[in-house]
Amino acid sequence: MMNFESQFSANAKNMKQSVIRELLKLTVRPEIISFAGGLPAPETFPVEDLRAAANTVFDKHSAKAMQYGTTEGDNDLKDEIIKFETRQGVKLESQNLLVVSASQQALDMVAKIFLDPGDYVIAGRPTYVGAIQAIVSYSAKVLGIPFTPEQDGFDMDALVTKYDRAIAGGKKVKYIYVIPDFQNPAGFCWSLAKRQALLEFAYRRDLIIIEDSPYREIRFIGEHIPSIYLLDQNGQNRGIVVNLKTFSKILIPGARVGWIMAHEKLIAKFVIAKQAMDLCTNVFTQKWLAEYMKTGKLYDVIKSTCDNYREKRNHMVNALEKYMPKRWEIKWTKPEGGLFLWLSLPKFINTDDLIYKAVEEEKVAFVVGSAFYFDEPERNAMRLNFSFSSIDLIDEGIKRLARIITRELEAYEAGHRAKTAPEGV
């Protein structure tokens, strides 16, 4: 029997099984109400319109859609994406656009292009676990930056201090990774001022910003704030922002198609990398999405998805207010978009342990907060998804979650009273 382990690369040895994946296995039992996954609501998928678009591909483009395509992406789809972005005020030309096999491929590609072993990426504490995995898979590391108490972006003082200390310590920082719109996992949305401050910081230090925007269009409360990509474009236009977008949250994730907007020199390098990674993105699906976008109905789907998620988010926030024990440390974000909120608990509750009790005793699941940290994880928080479950299940699930947390508090306080009670009483 060969010892496969001994043959693995250093990168492979760094790769770890995702905690989320392991947890999700616990939560597939039908009796469990799961707020763990990051799944869009299936009722938002425009099945019949997508069927019509697929049949148009069979009618009009069958030979092309079934053949190899170019690495850069299908021109019909690129044209539609350009229209879509232009409507949002982005100036976009073909050479600044690369179609990818959804955002995770973009994260892999960015890591591959920029990171040598031991390099650092600046990212939030907490941040998207798939971004951490991509970084770690090239033996690179994360310099974690806390968010402000106002949840409007990085604590910029902490950013400057940590960056300067890292550079003084000989560390190589290659790029900044942020999700300014309704961040995964916490649902934070960066203010305009913080976006501008980050861009200024990047300009001064000659750093690239990777702006991951899977939820950008899924804003269900308030007004859109310009992306950092757009701020650069309308400002000094240095081309240092790479913007990652995807159809996964605005239409369907099963298509596995996204796009990168970036300086043409970076796109050219990404194309060379992508060639060795998968030659090209699924050609049939690109034609299919292009035909669907031509109908103009994507805008309606985005609108009704926002309506759907606003209602679900409101129900979850209301249920939290109604059922959660009243205690200052127990609080949650109230996101204006996206799929997730972030529930913080007292320090003495470790959600890495709580998850097992929640699943066993109350049949409710979440993602443990610690999964979203590269190092020194906070263990007293959890990510809750509100997009997937029905409103009834949201209410029932939060009720269950509140019960288990209440029991944890009672147990802690009973123990605390016992410990602090005067001896002999």
Next chain:
Amino acid sequence: MMNFESQFSANAKNMKQSVIRELLKLTVRPEIISFAGGLPAPETFPVEDLRAAANTVFDKHSAKAMQYGTTEGDNDLKDEIIKFETRQGVKLESQNLLVVSASQQALDMVAKIFLDPGDYVIAGRPTYVGAIQAIVSYSAKVLGIPFTPEQDGFDMDALVTKYDRAIAGGKKVKYIYVIPDFQNPAGFCWSLAKRQALLEFAYRRDLIIIEDSPYREIRFIGEHIPSIYLLDQNGQNRGIVVNLKTFSKILIPGARVGWIMAHEKLIAKFVIAKQAMDLCTNVFTQKWLAEYMKTGKLYDVIKSTCDNYREKRNHMVNALEKYMPKRWEIKWTKPEGGLFLWLSLPKFINTDDLIYKAVEEEKVAFVVGSAFYFDEPERNAMRLNFSFSSIDLIDEGIKRLARIITRELEAYEAGHRAKTAPEGV
């Protein structure tokens, strides 16, 4: 303006624009007969049956097909692949099977999992350029092994000598990469004896074999020879062979779906890697291919594809016999399967130069042989694709190619006569 180059990883600096891609740009003009691409014949695509299968997905699996899927692959598709492989005599269970975003992703994944910078991979001279690109994109190298004059596999003496010398020189060899069935670019098919000899070699040296089999089912002459994967399974069953398969050549490339068969410990590692690479393969397409496979019609498509390619291959071989100048150094392979043959020319003809003349003067294109070498390229050969062009164009294209080669020979001989002519005559 940021100096992006200075930010790139060492891996990125090693990545080179593919020569083939650059050449293909020359060949898209409609007046050019191109034998350059590696495209399957579009007339083999079963458009209406695929349309029916896609509509079945919309009828029966729409919510699932449009949602995120598991990294391992869709179970319906895995079941169909298991039936397909079982029919070929392979024992295959779910834990030995991973669905990938076509073979190029598998090549990237294998390189990522095994290769540290400076490591070596054993591969043929010549070999598939996409495999070389994947290896180079992790800053690893190729130890090139010549084929026998009989074209039945590696020159095993050269393999042993080169391997022993490499190991003695402190080089780390991580795996052997081979395409035993109708190799790209040359169309070679490994004999049973050579497959067994390679497996024995790998057993003795504790090496993994990556057996890339995109053309395995596209055998249009002669009998199937067991894959090295099957030889291991029916022999010592050490699980050291990783077999890469794809729908690209047996059905359609535009689906970008393939599969890996390997020891379950390797599959487990590939799954972790794939998660960070693209989360999962296009879910809709997996369901679509599963529905198509359930009809049983894939076997008919493979048969008619073989019939189609046999006829085209015969026409190309006949045209070469008819039109090529008669000279011992001018020879070509006569493949029993696959999409390509390999034309060798006298040493004094450099196909890196010839391609420009061929395109400009005769409007015919091929891929230069040098593209298929990691180092010390042979420059007097070319790859010819026979699957894509119609029979008429094959005849006309070979005629044009023969003309330009004839002119090269005449020019060389005129120069040679001039040089060797007695002075003063």
